[in-house]
Every structure is written in C-alpha cells, then in structure tokens.
Amino acid sequence: MQIYNKLVRDKIPEIIESNGEVPITHILSDEEYKKELEKKLYEEYQEVLNATGKNRIEELADMLEIMKYLAKLENATLDDVLAIANAKSSKRGAFDKKIFLENVIESNEEK
Numbered sequence: 019m020q021i022y023n024k025l026v027r028d029k030i031p032e033i034i035e036s037n038g039e040v041p042i043t044h045i046l047s048d049e050e051y052k053k054e055l056e057k058k059l060y061e062e063y064q065e066v067l068n069a070t071g072k073n074r075i076e077e078l079a080d081m082l083e084i085m086k087y088l089a090k091l092e093n094a095t096l097d098d099v100l101a102i103a104n105a106k107s108s109k110r111g112a113f114d115k116k117i118f119l120e121n122v123i124e125s126n127e128e129k
Contacts, residue, residue, distance in 0.1 A: 024054070024057070024058070024061075025046070025051075025054035025055065025057070025058050031043055048091075051091075052088075052091055055084055055087055055088050055091070056088070058084050059081065059084045059085070059088065062077060062080045062081040062084055063081065065077040065080070066078055066081055082096070085099065
C-alpha cells in the first residue's frame with residue numbers, strides 16, 4: 019500500500035482503478051479543500067523551480083490549474099486574475115527589463 023494523503027485531479031481515482039488498484043478517497047470540506055489547494059500550489063512551485071524546458075511549462079500549467087481553483091474559492095475566475103495582473107503591468111510595469119533594485123536613497127539621506 020502506498021500512502022499519498024494529498025489532493026489529486028478528479029480522474030486520478032479512475033486511472034488507479036484502470037490499473038487494477040483500489041483508491042481510498044474522501045471528499046474534503048471547503049476548509050480542507052482550501053488548505054490542500056494551498057499545499058498543492060507550494061508543491062507545484064517547488065516542481066517549477068526544479069524543472070527545465072518543456073517540463074517547466076508542464077509544471078507551470080499545473081500551477082495555473084491550482085490558481086484557477088484558488089480563485090474560484092474567492093468567487094473569481096482565472097480571467098479575473100489575469101485582468102488584475104494586466105492592470106498591474108500597465109500601472110507598475112512588468113518584468114521585461116530585468117531590473118534589480120539594490121536599494122533606495124531616501125530624500126533626507128546624504129547622497
């Protein structure tokens with residue numbers, strides 16, 4: 019027996035059954051679901067950091083899927099999240115120029 023104790027995609031139990039195995043599952047409460055989505059987002063984040071090339075794109079897609087359901091818990095859609103991201107890019111800029119801010123000399127400090 020393998021122990022997973024984690025949120026999985028909806029078709030995973032069917033896939034396990036098609037392999038002749040028996041998945042033991044239960045449906046999460048809303049609070050448990052939110053907590054498990056957050057854990058899954060962190061898991062996917064770690065996988066993004068460790069992946070390269072096409073694998074990294076796959077992991078980013080997984081991360082996006084989790085973000086879609088976290089947004090849904092806030093009564094929003096991924097399109098809503100993207101609209102906010104685009105508005106922030108318009109107002110504050112994006113990350114195209116690769117600017118790294120080292121520090122800021124405040125106006126009352128000596129230069």
